[in-house]
Amino acid sequence: MMDIDWQIAEAKRAEAALLDALFVAEFYTGKNSALDTFSQLAAIAAETSHIGLINTIATVYNEPYHIARFIASLDHLSKGRAGWNFVTGAGSAAHQFSRDGHPSHADRYAQGDEAVDIIKRLWDSWEDGAILPVPERNLYVNQDRIHQINHTGQFYSVRGPLNLARPPQGHPVILQSGSSETGKEMAAKHGEAVYTAQQTLAAAKEFYIDLKGRLPKYGRSREDLLILPGLAPLVADTEKEALELEHELNRYVDTRKALNALSERFEVNLNDYDLDDPVPIDRAISEDTIDGIRSRHEAVLNPARRGTVTIRQLLYRSNAGHGHISLAGTPLQIADFIEEWFTSDACDGFNLLPQVAPGSTHGFFDKVIPELQNRGLFRTAYEGTTLRESFGLKRPQNRNSPRGAGSVGAAAAASSDSATSRYANANL
């Protein structure tokens, strides 16, 4: 996780496989060990040319001005490949930031909503074409095209302008990951792609219809937001090999520690039960009393609710996908699964979570991607060089520019043949 050369090599493989983007998460807890995601993605940007670079940044512990600047800089540096996965932040981080406690779920989202709005306005504070420069007239920038935002809200006051020109994509692509009720409203309002945990086709369809249906409320159309559930595939040449590998990986996990983590969700100690007992679903606390990551709680528990799942089965599933779908199988089986979901109005693509890196991603790249291409489900060449072009998202108009003006260097809205191209992300 800390070897940048390894990460660059993996990013190049993902780019060779034509994936839309790389996605990185951020924790701040001290329990993990990972490079700061901006420095990591900036280093990768310098060594790649087409693949998108999506960073997860929490609004609770970062100033909107800093977030806007870091992501804009990554967008300039990568020539239009940056994305921001908006999250509010984990409670365990409060101790690192001179805070007494973590704000409540409702406050976090109200604050996050205001932060996203500020960040988008900061990205618009320099109009396209504000940097001239005209040496003969001693004019470096056009001051008339640089605007203060003068924001004063409930949580923030920010004058602007940003100290960085408008990003090449206008706004770097905004992703949203929370799937609670508040999270869905945030996604409908701000999100351009949604990373979600859906365990069944039925649940995914319901989520898809629900979320896409909320878009008109914010003057947006169905194409303005992509839904990408997490998928942790384990690919092998035969089904037997895939299942053996799955079994081997589960053996490496310290069962007691993993059960402790799962127990936190239940508020009941699963170590007190036999591993092959059914999950004590009646003892699980309900979503309403959760102040943490609400939607993930449901994603973990729902499979247990659906049928008789043993604690061991729940544990293994949770090891592999930590709440996302895990799937062991042959390349054809994995491709069948993806095709079924994709053609059933259940998703616009997937966020891939390799269970073993690099092994499982390489199997996916080498065997599953060609199969998806043969079926006309995945691109055979990048549509352009920006993440917006790969995702087929429009470049946003600058609120400070007259309509139709100021599209200097704009990435044209991709009119790609939507029948053949859909999207997958890799999670490094």
Add this chain to the structure above:
Amino acid sequence: MSRHNSTSRKLKLIAFLGWTGHHAGSWRHPSSNPNAGLDIDHHIAEAQEAERALFDAVFIADGDGWKSGTKLEPFTQLSAVAVHTSHIGLINTVGTVYNDPYSLARYFASLDLISGGRAGWNVVTGAHSAAEQFTRGGHPSHADRYEAANEFVEVVKQLWASWDEGAFVADKQRGILIDPARVNEINFRGRHYQVRGPLDLPPSPQGHTVIVQAGSSEPGKELAARTAELVFTAQQTLPAAQEFYRDLKGRLARYGRSRDDLFITPGFAPLIGETEAEARDLEHELNSYVDTRRALDLLSERFTVNLNDYPIDGPVPLDKAKSADDFDNVKSRQDVVLDPARREGFTIRQLLYRANGGHGHVTHTGTPLQIADFIDKWFNSNAVDGFVIEPPLLPQQFRLFVDKVIPELQNRGLFRTAYEGTTLRRNLGLRGTLPLAKAA
């Protein structure tokens, strides 16, 4: 000039690059590219050139300013540069007031790991104008800023030290990725910051990021004596530089540190020509690109009057100058700008040209030999340990420095002919991690 053998003390040289150059008129010169600020390929190429010339480090300043919107954010820029270089240090300026110690410790630890131990943090407190971007009622006073900065640096250093050696185990057999017994909470509870720790990153090959300090006010010097390993400063004359050098090195003993634990490198903007006449012509040309009226408006902030109301070839109205105490922001720069005018009886035009060329740093115009003589003299007069080179025009003037001045400095035995190692700490000749005042 003096001759040295290869084991003698060597110059520390830092390249303060950018894209058009440090002279205020540089962006209008036909040879510069004013669009290069947002172009990462340009920054990578410049750093690679500095590395070929064996500079200790490249340095990026940060903050507001008329060009600010046209340059990349420094952490992202330096991370990209890191993977295209292998030996040169990467020094970034970050203010304490509008950042958080935990995030900042992570950013540097990460840059340090990506670069294999080449990161440096230039500690500043922060510019006044930033308050309005960060939901603050106002900017803290000079004294408060420095008090909080001392605590901030302490937290950052403790976070960097929160992983003992060998904490990252990655033992597949025993199923241990990180040994929790070797990762320690810091439980820092100060007046300004409360941070539990630990950091989520192990130390880099250089232990921890090199600490650089750039304020030269009284509290700035104390902060430097206590924490800094490299000091950037503006010194306009040899006597002033000698006085600063003696003063700051003299403060180190108080903190249990030796003279070799801290190096002093003032900014220096050399303007080089193959001949002296060529150098003067270029200086004249660059000055002609600066809008005199606007530049004098800016310079007038240091006076109680507007210099545009005075004859430009008349004397500087020194009796109308503000005192350094009138400035709550970058206090030390006031004396630096005005002292040469006081001493040498500058006209307003001379003061302006000096400000155009080095914005407060010492400038020297001449041939490569004359520039080498200047460096040699300061270096051997107990005035400096090296310089932060600020080329007035890019890329042309940096190339001249690299091709003509560096070999001359090497011939005189003043500068390395190969890197000593691959970390910034090793190349600067700094010892390992500073002992920490551990919280109980």
